[in-house]
Amino acid sequence: MKGKRALVTGASSGLGVAFAKLLASWGADLIITARREENLQALAKELRDKHAVDVKVQVVDLSEPDGATKLWDATEGAGVTVDVLVNNAGGGLHRDFVDAPWDKLLRQLQLNVVSLTELTHRFARAMLARKQGWVLNVSSIGAYTPSPTYATYSAGKAYVRDMSEAIAHELRDTPVRVCCLCPGGTLTEFHQAAGHELPKIFRATFMSAEDCARIGLDALFAGRRNIISGITNALSMFLLRFLPRRLIVALAALTMGKPKGP
Numbered sequence: 395m396k397g398k399r400a401l402v403t404g405a406s407s408g409l410g411v412a413f414a415k416l417l418a419s420w421g422a423d424l425i426i427t428a429r430r431e432e433n434l435q436a437l438a439k440e441l442r443d444k445h446a447v448d449v450k451v452q453v454v455d456l457s458e459p460d461g462a463t464k465l466w467d468a469t470e471g472a473g474v475t476v477d478v479l480v481n482n483a484g485g486g487l488h489r490d491f492v493d494a495p496w497d498k499l500l501r502q503l504q505l506n507v508v509s510l511t512e513l514t515h516r517f518a519r520a521m522l523a524r525k526q527g528w529v530l531n532v533s534s535i536g537a538y539t540p541s542p543t544y545a546t547y548s549a550g551k552a553y554v555r556d557m558s559e560a561i562a563h564e565l566r567d568t569p570v571r572v573c574c575l576c577p578g579g580t581l582t583e584f585h586q587a588a589g590h591e592l593p594k595i596f597r598a599t600f601m602s603a604e605d606c607a608r609i610g611l612d613a614l615f616a617g618r619r620n621i622i623s624g625i626t627n628a629l630s631m632f633l634l635r636f637l638p639r640r641l642i643v644a645l646a647a648l649t650m651g652k653p654k655g656p
């Protein structure tokens with residue numbers, strides 16, 4: 395990764411921090427982005443000190459309609475080339491669809507779906523023109539199961555998975571690789587940010603962010619188009635193919651539990 399630059403979105407916590415740390419440890423220069431500047435600056439300092447790599451910080455809200463354009467303008471658009479794009483920023487809201495405030499759902503769709511699509515489009519084109527590049531889009535195992543109380547989240551993640559696999563096929567004969575990582579439960583701030591109180595037993599089965607990020611990056615650089623984190627998750631998603639869809643949705647509802655409030 396020496397001489398290459400990676401852009402990691404959502405690098406102020408969880409998986410994004412793990413992606414950034416791994417890429418820096420492999421020698422990549424970085425652009426890290428999210429909303430919480432303090433977290434980003436602390437990570438940037440740590441990575442510069444530890445790995446002697448160049449780390450730029452960009453504070454951008456990707457739930458804003460112009461967030462992705464701003465990020466492009468401040469990076470590749472300003473001549474800072476990006477060889478590896480990790481579209482990791484994302485979030486959910488643990489709420490029944492009709493109880494969720496529309497503006498929150500809209501922001502979630504902008505973040506998880508629209509901004510991710512715009513960034514993939516802009517950066518993949520630039521990578522193709524330079525004849526080299528890698529894009530890792532972070533989806534979820536929620537992509538495989540319509541999930542009550544996370545209806546728009548799981549549908550958005552299905553979009554991310556399907557779009558990524560289709561683009562990976564379109565680009566198969568080019569030097570640009572696109573891969574989709576579908577994490578299962580991972581120890582990050584995700585559920586807290588979504589207002590989801592998980593039973594402790596669930597968290598005990600979760601993977602570390604470091605392991606999950608490594609699985610995603612290994613798959614990307616191995617040329618895979620889709621990877622589910624962990625053998626148990628992969629096997630479960632495979633077995634789901636043989637169940638009736640209504641049952642899958644009912645099982646997902648059981649797993650997600652009831653939201654705390656309207």
Ligand SMILES: NC(=O)c1ccc[n+]([C@@H]2O[C@H](COP(=O)([O-])OP(=O)(O)OC[C@H]3O[C@@H](n4cnc5c(N)ncnc54)[C@H](OP(=O)(O)O)[C@@H]3O)[C@@H](O)[C@H]2O)c1
Pocket residue numbers: 403404405406407408409410427428429430431454455456457458482483484485486505532533534535536576577578579580581582583584585587
């Ligand atoms: N953890 C899991 O169990 C799990 C399972 C499946 C998939 N995933 C996916 O993994 C990805 C990473 O999430 P995580 O688990 O690491 O959760 P996390 O710790 O909550 O991290 C989410 C990251 O996204 C950033 N982000 C949130 N809203 C943003 C906005 N409006 N604009 C820009 N950045 C924003 C956050 O930064 P700021 O708050 O500073 O903006 C943070 O850096 C997400 O796409 C999530 O859907 C997670």
